[in-house]
Amino acid sequence: MNLTSNGVPIPFTPELFGRLRPSADLLAPRDPDALRERLDADGYLYLPGLLDRAEVLRLRGEYFSLFPPGLLAAGSRPEDGVFSGRVPAEVPEYGVAGHPAYTFVRSAPFDDFVGNPVLAELAAQLLGFKAEMLPRRILRHFHRGTLRASRAHVDLDYMDEGSPRVVTLWIPVGDCPPQTGALVYLEGSHRLAPEEYAPLRDVTDRPGDRRQICHDLALTARTLGRRWLCADFAAGDVMVHLPRTIHASLDTTTDAMRLSVDARFIRSDDTPDPRWLKPWSADDGA
Ligand SMILES: O=C(O)CCC(=O)C(=O)O
Incomplete structure (x- = not known):
């Protein structure tokens, strides 16, 4: 497997x-105490088929149906989300007003999907309290050819003006093996003190933004002496971190486009x- 992140190669090796x-x-059967313990131990929960x-x-x-003709490969179904290799010229920049992702996160089908009680119940069990979903829910859509992906980061650096008691649910909307642009998690990294990875922030392809840790995932793993953990995600799986x-x-290097939702929950009595x-x-800058 030839993997890259933001165009930087990361060899798919056991190291x-x-x-x-x-x-x-x-x-099944649901064991909230064990789920909490596992989340605390690993920093994530991988829940296939939730x-x-x-x-x-x-x-x-429903999302891919919002695009004008030309984005999807000829003869393919919207739910396959197969890229034709061309984004129609009339599609605005990704995620801004007028783009289908912007419209979709404000739509009833999206609200119904993220409002699935299964998700809120899981969050409540993990937080040990009634949970509320934060309204800023992100739809991420990547296709091959752009060499764009999420840099190594921790969520807290993007949400440090409120309660740090947050759980994030990452939901692949379609099958998502590593080549389709899957999320990867740095083993045991929730136990690292921020000072331990602070020096990596100087190695960046985005000098104006100190929130991300590093765009070079191989360097990040080697510097911190930890592996990236991955999976062949399937539609129906949920990650918690x-x-x-x-x-x-x-x-994303496959014809199948990467689509995912991330939604965050806090305790309803937290700020x-x-x-x-x-x-x-x-373009909300958050
Ligand atoms: O989907 C991505 O590429 C990033 C998602 C993420 O960082 C998150 O869910 O916290």
């Missing part, structure tokens, strides 16, 4: 990659970061 530990065994696959694929189809867990994503109280747009 740099391991596999995420699945926790589906803790779901959601109904058909529902997730329906959402994928803590606000101090280092994660990143890989570049939210005010920047996360409005619907997401790609």
